Amino acid sequence: MIFRYSFGTMIETDAVTLELPVEAGEVRHLRTDAENLCFTAPLPGRFPVYGLGETVRGINKRGWLYVSETVDEPDHSETRHSLYAAHNFLLVDGEQPYGLFFDYAGVMTFDIGYTHLDELKITMTDWNFDLYVIEGGDKKELVHQFRQLIGKSFIPPKWSFGYAQNRWSYHSADEVRGVVKRHRDAGVPLDMVYLDIDYMDHYKDFTVNKEAFGDLKAFSEEMAAQNIRLVPIIDAGIKQEVGYSSYDEGLEKGYFCTKEDGSPFIAAVWPGKATFVDVMNPEARAWFGRQYKLLTDKGIRGFWNDMNEPSIFYTEDRMESVLEEISGMRGENMDVDRFDYFQNLVLGLSKNKDDFKCFYHQYKGEAVRHDKVKNLFGYFLTRGTSEELNKLLPDERFLLISRSSSIGLHRYSGVWMGDNRSWWSHILLNMQMLPGLNMAGFLYTGCDLGGLTCDCTEDLMLRWLEMGIFYPLMRNHSAIGTRRQEFYEFDNVPGFRFVISMHYRLLPYLYSEFMKAALRDEMMFRPLAFDYPGDEHAAAVEDQLMLGNELMIAPVYTQNAYGRYVYLPERMKLLRFREDGTMEEEILEKGHHYVDVALTDVVFFLREGKTFPLARGGQHVGDPGLDELTMVKFGSGELVYELYDDDGITLSGISEDNIRLLKA
Ligand code: GLC
Numbered sequence: 001m002i003f004r005y006s007f008g009t010m011i012e013t014d015a016v017t018l019e020l021p022v023e024a025g026e027v028r029h030l031r032t033d034a035e036n037l038c039f040t041a042p043l044p045g046r047f048p049v050y051g052l053g054e055t056v057r058g059i060n061k062r063g064w065l066y067v068s069e070t071v072d073e074p075d076h077s078e079t080r081h082s083l084y085a086a087h088n089f090l091l092v093d094g095e096q097p098y099g100l101f102f103d104y105a106g107v108m109t110f111d112i113g114y115t116h117l118d119e120l121k122i123t124m125t126d127w128n129f130d131l132y133v134i135e136g137g138d139k140k141e142l143v144h145q146f147r148q149l150i151g152k153s154f155i156p157p158k159w160s161f162g163y164a165q166n167r168w169s170y171h172s173a174d175e176v177r178g179v180v181k182r183h184r185d186a187g188v189p190l191d192m193v194y195l196d197i198d199y200m201d202h203y204k205d206f207t208v209n210k211e212a213f214g215d216l217k218a219f220s221e222e223m224a225a226q227n228i229r230l231v232p233i234i235d236a237g238i239k240q241e242v243g244y245s246s247y248d249e250g251l252e253k254g255y256f257c258t259k260e261d262g263s264p265f266i267a268a269v270w271p272g273k274a275t276f277v278d279v280m281n282p283e284a285r286a287w288f289g290r291q292y293k294l295l296t297d298k299g300i301r302g303f304w305n306d307m308n309e310p311s312i313f314y315t316e317d318r319m320e321s322v323l324e325e326i327s328g329m330r331g332e333n334m335d336v337d338r339f340d341y342f343q344n345l346v347l348g349l350s351k352n353k354d355d356f357k358c359f360y361h362q363y364k365g366e367a368v369r370h371d372k373v374k375n376l377f378g379y380f381l382t383r384g385t386s387e388e389l390n391k392l393l394p395d396e397r398f399l400l401i402s403r404s405s406s407i408g409l410h411r412y413s414g415v416w417m418g419d420n421r422s423w424w425s426h427i428l429l430n431m432q433m434l435p436g437l438n439m440a441g442f443l444y445t446g447c448d449l450g451g452l453t454c455d456c457t458e459d460l461m462l463r464w465l466e467m468g469i470f471y472p473l474m475r476n477h478s479a480i481g482t483r484r485q486e487f488y489e490f491d492n493v494p495g496f497r498f499v500i501s502m503h504y505r506l507l508p509y510l511y512s513e514f515m516k517a518a519l520r521d522e523m524m525f526r527p528l529a530f531d532y533p534g535d536e537h538a539a540a541v542e543d544q545l546m547l548g549n550e551l552m553i554a555p556v557y558t559q560n561a562y563g564r565y566v567y568l569p570e571r572m573k574l575l576r577f578r579e580d581g582t583m584e585e586e587i588l589e590k591g592h593h594y595v596d597v598a599l600t601d602v603v604f605f606l607r608e609g610k611t612f613p614l615a616r617g618g619q620h621v622g623d624p625g626l627d628e629l630t631m632v633k634f635g636s637g638e639l640v641y642e643l644y645d646d647d648g649i650t651l652s653g654i655s656e657d658n659i660r661l662l663k664a
Helices: 139-150 173-186 216-224 245-253 282-290 316-327 336-347 353-357 370-392 424-439 458-468 493-520 536-540
Strands: 002-007 031-033 038-042 049-051 064-068 089-092 098-103 108-112 119-124 129-134 163-165 192-195 229-235 237-239 267-269 272-276 302-306 360-363 366-369 399-402 414-416 474-476 545-547 551-553 563-568 572-577 583-588 591-596 602-607 610-615 629-634 640-644 659-663
Touching: 002 139, 049 424, 089 139, 098 119, 098 139, 129 139, 139 424, 163 493, 173 192, 173 216, 192 302, 216 229, 237 245, 237 267, 245 272, 245 282, 267 316, 282 370, 302 370, 316 336, 353 370, 360 370, 366 370, 370 399, 424 458, 424 545, 458 474, 458 493, 493 602, 493 610, 493 640, 572 629, 583 629, 602 610, 602 629, 610 640, 629 659
Parallel strands: 163 192, 163 474, 192 229, 229 302, 302 399, 399 414
Antiparallel strands: 002 129, 031 038, 038 119, 049 089, 064 108, 089 098, 098 129, 108 119, 237 272, 267 272, 360 366, 545 551, 551 602, 563 591, 572 583, 572 602, 610 629, 640 659
């Protein structure tokens, strides 16, 4: 049962696809305090709270203050309150678990036992939103109901489930050719190379640096002949440059955000001074989306939308005033307070909260200040992209991921988890984001394997890939200036070949579980407590996940560890795949176990009474080796697996009818 409550006049987010009647009377489960713009509820006992999608901290969200505000936050440490996304869905476990969804464009906070250990307090910025309370059934059922409320998840093409290599600083087509060759020569599978900002002409969207990348169409065809797709980046800021058609046209048509006086709002990002599309204007975001034609005409079918929180390096106005103030400080003898002030002047140029209060969108004929709708920016911009790509590529699936998102975008795009670091703790953090993202409808997701910033080591890369082989979006990505982390930069090439190949051996399973989750509004990755309710140990597990209906995963995420403790909520079969091509099976009883995991071992667990397919493997997603399946089983008698497969490309080809029963 879903109960809808409506407060004030909300800004339409289009997050919800079912029109429910509005309830009168008290909100269920929560105490409403309209005067203080908040709701409270008790958090009894040890029951966990789940949800909030892409956030810091654990699977159980209790014990922290989360602020739903889309920000470009490269520090994903536990001290932070916000990241790139605003996913306002919460599942409060208890004797009678319930779900909450705040359909709201503004900034809001979830104090989940932060101020008082046993109290939930949710505070809004204003009183204009819809609240959905979901009841009835277990945790899986609550999520299922919520997912039905918000509509079907985005489904990219099958090739986007392959392995991708990226680095911010592939400066030329030749460099990309070299990357592909190293993979192919070493027999390391690869399906995609992402192109970062370096492929553009002076960081201008919808342009190509012809000197370095030549004819992009010819290059993309050359790559396609090797079963490689190029996936170029598009950024939110459009360079302010007279003569650059995206700028000229957007300006002429009034498609950019403005300042209070109606002049275009100018702030700097990668290309220097830039303008921002007024995403609240459907015409403006459609215009943005139509420009992807430049890339689709070149045979490109994969895109990543970045910096769309939006990120701002500095605004024209603030830079002016800071420079002026600083010039007056020349020669000053600064004490600590003054030096601090000086430093903060400069540091405060970037992503300054006040800057998001000084530009406007047009919404239903009225100017709306950006901070009121900030959480919709990345969502609506990428929605414009997705809707227009659907027109440019009728019946064809495309790969699209966005850095910023709100619930609603899950119907149009996938997301990656932003700018993580080459830290061991981020293997775990990114894993812990998976169930929350799945609850919010984001199924096509993954993180920068190896970490975007900081220096990656060989063992970190191997361990991260051992987790990464389970992600639908499996991408090795690193930033300019960091130690290189393509597999061939390390010593153990056979080890990397083996681990990455395991993703391809698992692909028929991963694709099936992804597609079934999308078609049935379910989660692909679940906390253990969702499958083993009532098991107190399972409820406390923060570093293992259920993957699909058959497997449990438990990656190693600490350095110099050659094994780890694993909790088995039931008898399971441990499967250990070794670099020498062998597979070892061992039945383990319910309970706690120490499991050895050598540096290049791939270990996971199969539930009793279940079977799943394992492919021979291949060099890319279209490789016939992916269709040669053997069944692995745990249990006697005939076991059945629901395999999903389709043409991988057309939208009309997506259907439950593509499920075949495999018996073992
Ligand atoms: C942002 C992106 C990152 C990208 C970089 C350069 O930080 O999140 O993935 O490499 O910009 O474009």
